Amino acid sequence: MLTVYTDDHHLHHGRCELINGQLMPCFEMPSRADHVLARVKARELGPVQPPSDHGLGPIARVHSADYLTFFQGAWARWQAMGQDGDLLPFTWPARTLRRVKPQGLHGELGYYSFDAGAPITAGTWQAAYSAAQVALTAQAHIQSGADSDVMGGYFYLNNAAIAAQAFLDQGRQRVAILDVDYHHGNGTQAIFYDRSDVFFTSIHGDPANEFPFFLGYADETACAAIDSYAAEVLVVSLGVDTFKQDPISQFTLDSGDYLAMGARIAALGLPTLFVMEGGYAVEEIGINALTSSPA
Template identity: 70%
Template sequence: MLTIYSDDHRLHHGRCELIDGQLKPCFEMPSRADHVLQRVKARNLGPVLAPDDFGLAPVQRVHSADYLEFFKGAWQRWAATGSEGDLLPFTWPARTLRSIKPTSLHGEFGYYSFDAGAPITAGTWQAAYSAAQVALTAQNAIQQDGLPSAFALCRPPGHHAAGDLMGGYCYLNNIAIAAQAFLDQGRKKVAILDVDYHHGNGTQSIFYERSDVLFTSIHGDPAIEFPFFLGYADELGEGPGTGYNFNYPLPAGSDWAAWSQALEQACAQIQAYDPDVVLVSLGVDTFKDDPISQFKLDSPDYLSMGARIARLGKPTLFVMEGGYAVEEIGINAVNVLEGFETV
């Protein structure tokens, strides 16, 4: 399987995030992608190529112009104040406040974010931009070159980023950008399967009112798990998108037996939809030893996961998302890919 990867991911290395009432070192760190790349090479999964540059146009098909302008220029504005450290938001337009965009940097950051888990550093824009190009290059390998599958080793991840909102370690929604590119290049129907422990709230929101993208997600129950405010089973889409959104929230402690039942349900929806291509938000934070998740999948389970996805029989793009047990992230991610290729 072809892997697309960029060293630019190392340009984004946040010092801290606000979690559990403390500023802690970021769980989303460069070594995550490094371990996956090492495993891809150790297992001889296939060629590893650098991304092409498709420019901002395909990114703008998903993200608003004002959001991209803010994100691209935020660090320069921060550095101009003489401040040190990461740029982090600290206030948001909550329910009793107006959703209005201020002119100050901190006010705008609150307007364009939903948590304090997406620090902006000197290299964050370039890292996120390159991650989107990684996804687009892998998409192009399937769409234009006719490959049956490809792996976009993206970092930072993307599935929590909405059209004009960052958060949850995510800035640009890599899988949504790739999905839109497939549609813009002639595909009629795209299915997204999100297997990350945390609900892909950004991806859902981008396609929630559309019927040309089926979104399915298996994740921790948002009543007790991040992102808390999206990912419930009764969210089925709106308007033309009604009936094209399916969430499968599971309780803490769910193992492969429970998780695989949800996977069967999601696959049944995908098969009924009969998409032209399947995109997988490949988060492996469902692992039993992940430090910020509560499922109990073990490394061999990821082989079975990949094999089941392969039986959908569709061209498939895998896009890297979460996974924070750094020593095992490469094993588990590559197990999915190897399981896919055994079928």
């Protein structure tokens, strides 16, 4: 099994996020990927390689040019205002307001955000860009006939969607995405919901009570299962925040349950790319992620 990894994920380490009315230390932290990498090496699962640079083009196939321009330049604008703390939004276009894009930094930040859990820091853009290159490098290996596993990245760019679109752009006709993270894959669903070339399915907590609240209800499910969709390749958004000791989720899976999950995924018999996502019981994240990912 090939693992693609970048140390650039260390460049993003937010100081705080807004939870339950308080600014709390971020649950997303560089040590998450470090634990997974250590587990990969301990189990001697195969080579670990850095990503190659596929440029901004594949990212722009999924994300709008306006958003990417904003994201790349946000930190410099924040510094120009004399600030050096985490950049977090505090205003959003609510239901009673017009959805127009303001010109000021804070207005644009609220326009492009839907929560205050994703701070922008000095290294956030580079960390997110490199994480996308991790996914694209793994995608290229699968496209050329290799088996691959990939980890890294936060949620500023949708690495699963970027990889899925790259498969399509390189000749695949049908791609399936399976999101097993505790929280609904709202961004991935929004990108592919009206398209027949990507089948997206998500296993997640009920959004009536769980983040992200506004997407992921039962009436949004697709008509066919992955195995009847006849996908040529599978992308797995691998979140292990369904673990019983996860501090921000409510599922109660044991480590052994991820082994069963991995076996079910392997039984699909598809070339499979794993993109590492949630999981905040940090000490166990390597164990759970690797038992989810069939070699």
